[in-house]
Amino acid sequence: MKNLKKSTHIHTYLIEVKGLVQGVGFRPFIYRLAIEHGLKGWVKNTNKNVLVCINTNETTLKRFIKEIQSKSPPASDIISINHTKTKSEIFSDFRIIASSDISDEITEVSPDIAVCDDCLEDMKIQEHRISYPFLNCTNCGPRFTIIRDLPYDRANTTMSGFTMCETCRSEYYDAGDRRFHAQPVACNNCGPEYELIIQDNHIRGINKILKQTANLIDTGKIVAIKGQGGFHLACNALNEEAVDRLRKSKYREGKPFAVMFRDVESIKKYALLNSIEEQEIILWRRPIVILKAKKSLAYPVSSGLKTIGCMLPYMPFHYQLFELLKTPVIVLTSGNLSDEPIIIDNKSAVKILRPITDAVLIYNRDIYNRTDDSVVMVVNETPRMLRRSRGYVPNPIRLKFDVNGILATGAELVNCFCLGKGNYAILSQHIGDLKNFETYTFYTESIDHFQKIFRMKAELIAHDMHPDYLSTKWAIEAGLKKTAIQHHHAHIASAMAEHGLDEKVIGVSFDGTGYGDDDNIWGGEFLISDLNDYSRYTHFEYKPMPGGDMVTYEPWRMAVSYLYSIYGEDFLDFKLPFLRNIDKEKLRIVVQMLGDKLNSPLTSGAGRLFDAIAALLNICTQSEFHAEAPMRLESAIIHGIKDSYPFSTGKTIGFSDTFKSVLDDIRKGTSEGIISAKFHNTIIKVVEKTVNSIRQETGLKKVILSGGTFQNRYLLANLEPALRNFGFDVYAHSLIPCNDGGIALGQLAIAAKRRESEESEE
Ligand code: ZN
Ligand code: ZN
Ligand code: FE
Numbered sequence: 207m208k209n210l211k212k213s214t215h216i217h218t219y220l221i222e223v224k225g226l227v228q229g230v231g232f233r234p235f236i237y238r239l240a241i242e243h244g245l246k247g248w249v250k251n252t253n254k255n256v257l258v259c260i261n262t263n264e265t266t267l268k269r270f271i272k273e274i275q276s277k278s279p280p281a282s283d284i285i286s287i288n289h290t291k292t293k294s295e296i297f298s299d300f301r302i303i304a305s306s307d308i309s310d311e312i313t314e315v316s317p318d319i320a321v322c323d324d325c326l327e328d329m330k331i332q333e334h335r336i337s338y339p340f341l342n343c344t345n346c347g348p349r350f351t352i353i354r355d356l357p358y359d360r361a362n363t364t365m366s367g368f369t370m371c372e373t374c375r376s377e378y379y380d381a382g383d384r385r386f387h388a389q390p391v392a393c394n395n396c397g398p399e400y401e402l403i404i405q406d407n408h409i410r411g412i413n414k415i416l417k418q419t420a421n422l423i424d425t426g427k428i429v430a431i432k433g434q435g436g437f438h439l440a441c442n443a444l445n446e447e448a449v450d451r452l453r454k455s456k457y458r459e460g461k462p463f464a465v466m467f468r469d470v471e472s473i474k475k476y477a478l479l480n481s482i483e484e485q486e487i488i489l490w491r492r493p494i495v496i497l498k499a500k501k502s503l504a505y506p507v508s509s510g511l512k513t514i515g516c517m518l519p520y521m522p523f524h525y526q527l528f529e530l531l532k533t534p535v536i537v538l539t540s541g542n543l544s545d546e547p548i549i550i551d552n553k554s555a556v557k558i559l560r561p562i563t564d565a566v567l568i569y570n571r572d573i574y575n576r577t578d579d580s581v582v583m584v585v586n587e588t589p590r591m592l593r594r595s596r597g598y599v600p601n602p603i604r605l606k607f608d609v610n611g612i613l614a615t616g617a618e619l620v621n622c623f624c625l626g627k628g629n630y631a632i633l634s635q636h637i638g639d640l641k642n643f644e645t646y647t648f649y650t651e652s653i654d655h656f657q658k659i660f661r662m663k664a665e666l667i668a669h670d671m672h673p674d675y676l677s678t679k680w681a682i683e684a685g686l687k688k689t690a691i692q693h694h695h696a697h698i699a700s701a702m703a704e705h706g707l708d709e710k711v712i713g714v715s716f717d718g719t720g721y722g723d724d725d726n727i728w729g730g731e732f733l734i735s736d737l738n739d740y741s742r743y744t745h746f747e748y749k750p751m752p753g754g755d756m757v758t759y760e761p762w763r764m765a766v767s768y769l770y771s772i773y774g775e776d777f778l779d780f781k782l783p784f785l786r787n788i789d790k791e792k793l794r795i796v797v798q799m800l801g802d803k804l805n806s807p808l809t810s811g812a813g814r815l816f817d818a819i820a821a822l823l824n825i826c827t828q829s830e831f832h833a834e835a836p837m838r839l840e841s842a843i844i845h846g847i848k849d850s851y852p853f854s855t856g857k858t859i860g861f862s863d864t865f866k867s868v869l870d871d872i873r874k875g876t877s878e879g880i881i882s883a884k885f886h887n888t889i890i891k892v893v894e895k896t897v898n899s900i901r902q903e904t905g906l907k908k909v910i911l912s913g914g915t916f917q918n919r920y921l922l923a924n925l926e927p928a929l930r931n932f933g934f935d936v937y938a939h940s941l942i943p944c945n946d947g948g949i950a951l952g953q954l955a956i957a958a959k960r961r962e963s964e965e966s967e968e
Contacts, residue, residue, distance in 0.1 A: 213264040218247075220292040221258040221271065225285035226601065228358045230316045231344030232256055233302050234386040235279050241381075243270055246297035250304065251357055261297055279345055280490050281319045285604070302387060315350055315358065315659065317597050318434050318577070320492045320520035322346035324384060329522060334373050334393040337412050339400060339523040340571070344388045346490070350600055351435045351575050352390065355659060360389045364572040371396035398571035400432075400523070403556065404564070412526070419567060420530035427564035428452050430541050430555055434521055435577030435596045435635075436548030437541030437555050439563065442533045446504040449537055453506050455562035457544040459830035462508040463537045464494045464515035464579060466524065472534035476501045477514050483584045491597030492520035496583040507537060511841045515581060520597075540578055545639050547648040550576045575655060576648060577635045585922045591943050592917060594622065595635040600656075602630035603941065603951060606706055607958055613653070613664035614953035615677035617693065617720075617946035619832065620914075621645075623653060623677070624950035627662050631703065631954050636947055640676040650680070668957035670696070670949075672721035689960055691953045693720025694731045695740045697912040700952030701944070702737060705937045708959075710736045711908040712743075712900050712934075714893055716915035717945070718758070718813030718833065727751070729811025729913070730859070732896050734904060737959040743900055746815060747858040750806035752799040761817035761835040762788055762827040763796055768818045770800045772862045780869070784824040812889070812915045815861060819885050822868060823878045833914065840918050843886060844879035850887035855895060864888055886918075890925050898932060911938040912952075914945035 223232070228251055236249040236258055247260035262270065271287055278284055322345045328335050335341045342348070355362040370378060374393050377385040385391045392398060402409040402418055409415055422429050426448040428441045439456065441448040443465045453459070467473045470484065477497035479487070487495045494515040499508070508514055517538070519525045528534075540548040541559055549555050550573040560566050577596035582589050591598070609626030616623045621637040634652055638645040657663060667688040669681035681688050697720075698713030713733035722728035730746025749767050757763045762784060769777035775797060778785070785793065799806055813836060820826045820835035825842055829835050851867040854860035864885070871881050897909050909929055916922050916938060929936045942948040 216261055216263055217291050218294045219260055219262060219267055219289050221260070221274075221287060221289045223256040223258065223274065223284060223287050224254075226281070226283040226316060227256045228316065230281040230319070230349075231279040231388070232282055234344045234381070234384075234388075235277070235282075236274065237300060237302055237381050237386065239270065239273055239277065240300045243273075245270065246300050248297070248301050248303045250302065259292065259295075259297075260300075261295075281316055281345070283601070300381075302381060315353055315356065315600050317350050317491065317599055317601055318348050319346045320490050320597075321522045321525070322490075325522065326525060329526075332393075334371075334395055336394070337416075337526065338392075338394045338397070339412055339521070339526060340390075340392050340398045340569070341522060342388060342390050342392070343384045344386065345384075347388070347390050348434055351573050351577055351596070352571070353659060354574050356661070358389060363389055364574050365390045365392070368392060368397055368571070398569050400567060400569045403560070403566045403568065415567065416526050416530055419565070420527055420532075422565055423527075423536060424532045428455070428562070430559035430563045430566040431523075431538075432552070432555065432568050432573075433538075435573060435575070435579075436550045437559060438538045439541050439559070440536050440538050443503045443507055443535040443537045444533055446506065449504040449506040452537060452539070456539070456542075460509045460834060461831035462511055462513070462515060463506075463539045464517060464581075465503065465507060465535050466517050466519060466538040468528040468531070468534040469518065473497070473516055473518075476503060476535065477516055480584070482587050482589065486582055486584060486589050487516065487518055489597075491580065492517060493580040493582040493597060496581065496592070503535065511837060513841070517579060538579075545642045546644045547638055547642075548576060548578050575635070575652070580636075583917075583919065585919050586926050588940050590922075590938070590940055591948075592945070593636045594633065594943055594947060599635040600632050600660075602627075602632045603704060605629050605631055605703060605955065605958075606708065607962065609954050609958040611662065611665035612668060612954050612957050612961075613657075613666070614668040614950040614957065615670070615681045616950040616953070617670055618672070618675040618677055620943075620946040621649060621677060622943075622947045622950050623649070623656075624954045625656050625660060625662055625664075626954050626958065627660050631951050632656065632660060633942060633948075633951055646676055649677075666957055666961060668950075668953035670721065670953070671723065675721075689957050691956050692723055692740065693717075693949070694722075694728055694733060694913065695735060696949045696952035696956060697944075698733055698735045698740070698910050698952065699737055699955045700942060700948045700950075701910045701912040701937055701939055703951050703955040704939060704941055704948075707908065707910075707937065708737055709908070710734065710904075710906055711910050711937075712897050712904075712906050713740065713910045713912070714897065715910075715913040716812035717913035718811050718915075719809070720811075722810075727807055727809040727811060729809065729813055729915075730815065731810070731913075732900065734900065734906065735910075737955050738963060744855070744896060745858055746810040746812060747860045748808040748810050749814065750800055750803065751809050751814065752796045752806045754805060754807055757814065757817065758832075759829055760827070761829055762821040764814050764818035765821035765827075766793070766796050767800060767806075768815075768861070768865050769822075770797060772865055775801075782822070782869075782872070784821055784827055787824070787827050810858075812913070816915070819868065819882070822865075823872070823881055825878060825882075833917075836915070836918065839882050840886070840920055842879050842882045843920055844877065844883050847880055847883035847887065849884045850891050851884055853888055853892055855892075855899075859892055859896065883920075886920050886924075889921060890928055893925060894928055894932065897929065897934060901934070907933065908935045908937065911936065912944050912948075916944040
């Protein structure tokens with residue numbers, strides 16, 4: 207009786223909700239929930255949290271908090287809800303009060319959210335939004351791409367130049383409306399507009415634009431379309447000529463193009479889609495999901511690879527376009543030339559994309575933060591991030607230790623940087639190859655944007671050990687305290703950080719290149735590692751790379767390097783098919799380089815071994831895009847093969863016996879698909895054997911798999927269960943990329959731990 211009395215007594219409670227709760231429709235959600243419960247008080251955003259103040263009793267409070275947790279908007283992510291009794295105050299209604307900017311502490315910024323079903327419906331029924339392509343609500347629309355600063359209010363976004371009309375204004379201030387405090391709220395009368403430029407014709411009016419655009423694409427033309435995070439180039443993915451032309455004009459020889467399908471049903475006609483893949487592809491984040499092809503699109507879409515990168519519409523315009531398009535699928539690739547960053551501004555689009563397209567579609571709202579489409583694959587029923595950008599950035603990775611004030615500058619070829627704020631690691635969007643000048647500018651600008659948006663000033667810089675990486679040079683020029691981190695140690699630490707591990711583990715780090723602490727190029731590494739330090743247990747044996755970086759364009763050089771190391775010049779008489787494609791003079795020079803040990807840095811890179819096998823099988827002797835040879839080698843695999851090849855272990859792991867057996871198989875006429883499967887199985891055996899030895903010696907049983915080589919589905923799909931069968935706990939990536947796009951997180955974690963141990967020494 208006493209308790210009951212206590213729980214019905216009315217108090218004033220202050221509830222603090224932390225996590226991703228801004229820009230995701232959280233305040234209107236709280237408002238509606240409060241009204242449902244008949245509560246009075248207020249809700250507000252600060253740049254630290256969402257605060258709710260109510261008059262209620264303990265029983266209702268508990269029920270209210272429970273429902274905040276269970277009914278929260280899809281893009282929100284609550285980390286904690288705390289409540290306290292506060293100074294008694296009596297409220298007469300429930301209201302949303304203005305944001306207050308109270309500190310430098312972080313409030314999360316939402317990634318962009320695909321248009322919701324309610325908004326798609328409103329495009330058909332709301333008078334002022336009939337066919338309006340920039341409609342949005344508290345549950346959907348652009349976020350990160352338009353945010354310049356916090357708190358997330360219209361004035362701090364690129365919508366600031368658009369004045370709301372009376373109707374939008376009344377919705378914005380009406381607590382019962384779906385667009386109550388939806389910052390980018392807009393309609394046909396007041397919001398951004400598209401403009402289609404065909405040669406010198408400027409076409410306005412959404413209906414005319416849609417008709418023309420659909421017609422252009424259906425008749426085999428190429429259109430540049432301004433998207434959420436940058437421009438896309440679009441054409442009919444079933445029209446070989448159009449796709450081929452697009453490929454040539456982009457200077458992107460063989461790299462697969464992503465496609466957008468009308469709907470899930472159309473995807474199922476062309477690709478295999480399991481239930482987890484389906485969940486990923488319909489997610490509000492709308493990534494590109496790599497699927498196994500079932501029926502082919504125009505050949506040049508994926509140039510012979512057996513997978514297709516598929517996504518679904520996510521902007522209102524995409525839906526509108528598919529209503530008119532005859533084709534169920536379009537190529538939608540980033541609007542840039544080869545390795546440059548995706549174009550975001552109208553001027554550059556007109557200048558650079560108009561000459562290579564038939565029309566350019568722009569709109570008059572700026573993109574502030576550039577984002578590419580994100581890319582995910584599903585392996586062993588787990589989504590695996592391959593490129594993390596639109597829809598994911600800037601969601602933080604939550605760590606158990608303090609990373610505040612640390613900036614990790616990432617690697618070079620697939621760069622992302624990472625910022626530490628409190629216990630949060632905020633990984634930047636995919637930046638790209640820093641060697642490209644425009645990309646480097648994008649990199650430095652984004653570092654500035656992030657420091658500003660997240661109110662963080664770097665005090666400690668973590669960077670790769672590679673002296674020539676531009677991210678290392680940036681770190682040196684910053685003139686701050688810094689710490690250099692070995693590439694593969696960072697890979698392992700990134701997976702540890704993702705999984706909240708802070709202990710000694712077995713690190714298996716396979717990739718193409720990373721600077722080693724013996725000045726050689728590493729990439730087939732077995733480390734014993736924690737977040738502070740590592741030791742190198744063993745690695746793939748070193749092989750010379752004749753011509754240095756040239757091997758990444760000409761994988762045949764690695765095949766020659768392996769063969770030369772086993773047979774000397776005798777291999778030239780083996781009549782190997784792949785050698786027929788090689789320029790005789792080039793081959794002579796390469797053999798001479800190997801003989802004289804000239805211009806041939808040493809590598810233990812797994813990527814180089816895959817290159818060598820792919821070239822030896824004549825699957826890929828020249829590479830047109832990054833990691834083409836390993837991708838084609840994987841694509842060639844015939845499934846269901848259990849055999850593998852011999853290899854040697856000792857101080858290092860040797861593959862001479864592997865090559866000898868591969869040559870035997872080639873001579874016997876064994877198919878390349880079987881050889882490829884046996885080779886992949888060999889790598890799995892190598893890992894099994896080595897981690898078992900490490901466990902025997904050290905007792906460690908947690909195995910981390912990281913590095914770009916684990917983008918190989920076959921390898922990951924088979925290795926994870928194989929190691930689990932041996933009783934290992936296996937940790938591979940899911941939320942962040944296993945490639946160099948995830949490395950900055952590892953750098954950040956290592957730098958933080960080093961700082962911690964330094965401080966405890968003092
Ligand atoms: Zn909506
Ligand atoms: Zn309006
Ligand atoms: Fe790497």
